[in-house]
Amino acid sequence: MSKLLEMRGITKRFPGTVALDDVSISLDGGEILALMGENGAGKSTLMKVLSGIHQMDEGEIVIEGEQMHFSGPLDARAKGIAIVHQELSIFPHMTVAENVMANRQPSSGGFVKNAALNEEATKYLLELGVNINPRTRAGSLNTSHQQLIEIARAISMNPKILIMDEPTSSLSDKEIDKLFEILLDLKKKGLGIIYISHKMKEILTLADRITVLRDGKYSGDLARAEATEAEIIRLMVGRDSHFVFPPKSDAGPTKPLLSVRHLSCGDKVKDVSFEVEEGKILGLFGLMGAGRTESARTIYGLEGKYGGEIEMDGKVVAIRTPGDAIKEGLAYLPEDRKQDGLFLGMPVKDNIVANILKKVSPNGIVNEKIINDDATQMVAKFQIKVPTVATKVSSLSGGNQQKVLLAKYYKAEPRVLFIDEPTRGIDVGAKSEIHRQLRELANSGKAVVVISSELIEVMGLSDKIVVMCEGRVTGAVTGDQMNESNIMTLATKFLDSTAQEA
Amino acid sequence: METKTLEATNKTTFGEKLKKLFAVRELFMIILIVLALVVLTILSPNFLKRANLVSVMISLVPNAIIAIGMVMCLLEGTFDLSVGGVMAFTGTLVGVLMLKGFPIWAAIAITLLVGVVIGLINGFFIAKIHVHPLIVTYGMQRITRSAATILTGGYSIYGFDSKFGVMGSKYIWVLPLMVWFMFLLVVVFDILFRKTKYFRQAYYLGSNPNAALLSGIKVDSYKIQTFTLAAVCATIAGIVLASRIMAGTPTAGDGIEMQVLAAGVIGGCSMSGGEGTVIGCFLGVVFLALISNALTIMSVSQYWQGVVTGVILIAAVSIDMILKQRRSTLK
Numbered sequence: 001m002s003k004l005l006e007m008r009g010i011t012k013r014f015p016g017t018v019a020l021d022d023v024s025i026s027l028d029g030g031e032i033l034a035l036m037g038e039n040g041a042g043k044s045t046l047m048k049v050l051s052g053i054h055q056m057d058e059g060e061i062v063i064e065g066e067q068m069h070f071s072g073p074l075d076a077r078a079k080g081i082a083i084v085h086q087e088l089s090i091f092p093h094m095t096v097a098e099n100v101m102a103n104r105q106p107s108s109g110g111f112v113k114n115a116a117l118n119e120e121a122t123k124y125l126l127e128l129g130v131n132i133n134p135r136t137r138a139g140s141l142n143t144s145h146q147q148l149i150e151i152a153r154a155i156s157m158n159p160k161i162l163i164m165d166e167p168t169s170s171l172s173d174k175e176i177d178k179l180f181e182i183l184l185d186l187k188k189k190g191l192g193i194i195y196i197s198h199k200m201k202e203i204l205t206l207a208d209r210i211t212v213l214r215d216g217k218y219s220g221d222l223a224r225a226e227a228t229e230a231e232i233i234r235l236m237v238g239r240d241s242h243f244v245f246p247p248k249s250d251a252g253p254t255k256p257l258l259s260v261r262h263l264s265c266g267d268k269v270k271d272v273s274f275e276v277e278e279g280k281i282l283g284l285f286g287l288m289g290a291g292r293t294e295s296a297r298t299i300y301g302l303e304g305k306y307g308g309e310i311e312m313d314g315k316v317v318a319i320r321t322p323g324d325a326i327k328e329g330l331a332y333l334p335e336d337r338k339q340d341g342l343f344l345g346m347p348v349k350d351n352i353v354a355n356i357l358k359k360v361s362p363n364g365i366v367n368e369k370i371i372n373d374d375a376t377q378m379v380a381k382f383q384i385k386v387p388t389v390a391t392k393v394s395s396l397s398g399g400n401q402q403k404v405l406l407a408k409y410y411k412a413e414p415r416v417l418f419i420d421e422p423t424r425g426i427d428v429g430a431k432s433e434i435h436r437q438l439r440e441l442a443n444s445g446k447a448v449v450v451i452s453s454e455l456i457e458v459m460g461l462s463d464k465i466v467v468m469c470e471g472r473v474t475g476a477v478t479g480d481q482m483n484e485s486n487i488m489t490l491a492t493k494f495l496d497s498t499a500q501e502a
Numbered sequence: 503m504e505t506k507t508l509e510a511t512n513k514t515t516f517g518e519k520l521k522k523l524f525a526v527r528e529l530f531m532i533i534l535i536v537l538a539l540v541v542l543t544i545l546s547p548n549f550l551k552r553a554n555l556v557s558v559m560i561s562l563v564p565n566a567i568i569a570i571g572m573v574m575c576l577l578e579g580t581f582d583l584s585v586g587g588v589m590a591f592t593g594t595l596v597g598v599l600m601l602k603g604f605p606i607w608a609a610i611a612i613t614l615l616v617g618v619v620i621g622l623i624n625g626f627f628i629a630k631i632h633v634h635p636l637i638v639t640y641g642m643q644r645i646t647r648s649a650a651t652i653l654t655g656g657y658s659i660y661g662f663d664s665k666f667g668v669m670g671s672k673y674i675w676v677l678p679l680m681v682w683f684m685f686l687l688v689v690v691f692d693i694l695f696r697k698t699k700y701f702r703q704a705y706y707l708g709s710n711p712n713a714a715l716l717s718g719i720k721v722d723s724y725k726i727q728t729f730t731l732a733a734v735c736a737t738i739a740g741i742v743l744a745s746r747i748m749a750g751t752p753t754a755g756d757g758i759e760m761q762v763l764a765a766g767v768i769g770g771c772s773m774s775g776g777e778g779t780v781i782g783c784f785l786g787v788v789f790l791a792l793i794s795n796a797l798t799i800m801s802v803s804q805y806w807q808g809v810v811t812g813v814i815l816i817a818a819v820s821i822d823m824i825l826k827q828r829r830s831t832l833k
Binding site for chain 2: 053072073085090098112
């Protein structure tokens with residue numbers, strides 16, 4: 001009998017990179033296949049090819065012995081492929097029911113049947129153990145409910161192949177248990193499920209088989225019986241996991257540079273307190289929607305008015321704008337480099353000096369020589385791979401772009417550096433270089449705050465981790481307590497059903 | 503079963519209910535309009551006279567018809583600036599065709615077809631070539647306005663068969679046919695946008711374009727259809743106007759695109775898409791027409807009318823933004 005799904009020799013090129021290079025995977029009906037790999041390994045791209053969003057350059061997709069040609073998501077859906085995307089794809093202005101049944105509302109003669117629409121949506125949501133009024137606007141729900149809506153959307157398509165790309169990134173333990181129950185049930189019914197996650201525990205309990213990708217290539221297959229965490233990591237990074245992160249700080253407690261006390265802002269940051277010590281790396285961890293990025297943005301003056309206090313060197317400071325924050329010695333490297341951090345169309349050198357224009361312009365006139373010297377020095381220090389400092393940033397790889405951003409903020413001589421998702425979409429080599437540079441910054445007496453949703457990265461990098469959930473700090477871990485289960489317990493503390501706010 | 507309920511939201515207090523009611527934009531608009539009516543009645547004894555009210559209704563017909571197409575654009579987070587030019591061009595075209603001897607029905611049919619083609623051209627450049635709608639539709643506005651002038655040599659054209667004037671001349675009860683026609687279109691399209699699968703796609707598209715693509719909405723062709731509807735609405739407005747004044751004027755509808763856009767935003771459309779209704783936008787049109795009428799009957803100088811409408815536009819949208827921000831922080 002032919003396999004439910006075979007993807008053979010899939011190659012996908014994007015301008016400047018090969019995202020997938022001759023990747024083959026297969027899936028049986030009634031099987032849960034875990035797809036693993038680091039960020040940028042190509043998992044999501046492979047799934048986008050399978051669900052018709054990207055078109056492959058080479059290779060073939062065969063479902064139940066039949067060769068497929070998908071020219072769009074509708075084609076893939078027609079062949080029984082449903083996907084829950086990593087990025088939330090909620091329609092915030094529309095009702096829960098319209099979200100679950102997006103563009104597939106029950107209708108007669110072109111008119112949507114509202115009663116049936118709400119009934120159908122409620123049915124699928126209840127299957128997931130979620131009781132939400134189907135007429136609620138999806139935008140008013142919290143992230144975990146939004147994620148559940150998307151899962152309901154995928155299941156409601158009655159697919160043959162269900163793809164889940166990090167579906168649990170903002171779910172509580174209870175919600176995850178419920179989801180797993182459903183997945184195992186679907187599996188019994190003969191569905192093939194492809195499951196992408198970074199959480200080892202989930203993979204090892206759920207998956208029948210694990211396929212690992214590395215740098216856009218097939219790296220290996222493990223049956224559940226032979227899979228161990230160490231083995232998976234070895235396949236993911238291609239070497240032993242011990243060497244991945246730079247050594248941590250061996251200094252004892254140092255003096256706090258930045259103290260945040262009872263910080264609150266809007267409904268995303270509630271009574272947040274933590275201290276950032278000199279020469280240390282602090283990890284700020286939480287699930288999607290936990291408020292970690294919002295906390296950093298508040299401290300950096302991007303969210304306007306806040307409650308509580310921000311102290312530098314034990315002195316209360318008032319930060320109303322990013323300008324104030326920079327004056328106090330803070331720097332914030334945003335999550336979305338391209339959108340918020342870099343001037344893509346401008347040369348590397350102009351990006352590097354963007355925060356110190358005054359310094360490079362004696363008497364108000366821009367001095368090209370100073371800029372060139374400064375930029376050249378930074379390119380060497382951060383090992384940015386560019387032909388010249390006049391190269392446009394848009395032509396650099398993700399890793400080098402991130403280094404340009406690091407250099408830019410380094411030039412502003414911050415004392416506390418916030419960096420949001422420092423290695424998202426960056427290849428493995430550049431990743432460990434950036435880790436090393438962050439550690440060097442800390443060793444040179446600065447304080448670094450790493451915000452990341454990647455648990456492995458936060459644990460490997462930080463001297464201490466502050467964990468957030470639903471806008472609150474739920475605890476801090478250091479040393480021996482810094483393990484996955486402790487951190488996840490803290491990260492899902494308020495996500496239990498009874499305490500849930502609507 | 504372990505469930506999460508939203509019981510908290512079901513047990514709403516009276517105050518919250520009131521707030522929710524006000525959150526429905528249409529109601530807010532109706533209150534605003536009633537308020538305007540009261541103030542106008544007090545200020546001017548002429549205002550409530552039937553003749554004045556009917557003339558207000560007649561004057562807002564082109565705006566209200568164009569608003570239907572504009573709502574679809576606004577829902578998707580875009581806009582169409584060509585509608586004024588298209589209205590002038592098609593309004594003169596239908597007249598030229600009739601003067602050339604085409605029967606009325608044929609002249610109208612050909613003009614509508616031309617409207618469809620104009621919309622397809624707009625949509626093609628926006629959806630397929632990815633030129634910004636501002637450029638495409640502004641360019642089309644210049645082209646069509648210019649074409650209207652070329653067509654008529656710069657003058658208005660007259661002398662149509664009197665049967666063509668039915669829209670303005672035939673009255674049902676106290677209102678001319680064109681007003682009933684407008685009501686019909688507004689009501690039908692409001693229902694279509696609320697209830698049909700086809701038009702709901704506009705909300706999906708505006709609410710989250712990326713997710714809309716992933717849910718299988720054919721974004722490109724839908725965009726083209728959107729600009730086609732906008733152009734067809736402008737064409738209908740052009741024909742109706744020509745029927746009412748029994749003339750084709752190349753200067754008709756000057757600045758109407760911005761008036762309708764403003765009405766849409768006042769009526770609850772979001773410039774970033776995903777929000778708005780046909781009725782809301784229609785009420786916005788009515789409100790602006792009342793203001794303009796008020797300024798006229800109170801004999802406010804023509805020079806000052808722009809100042810007043812500008813201030814009202816900014817104020818109305820500012821109030822909305824403030825209320826929205828408050829709502830989201832109170833949540």
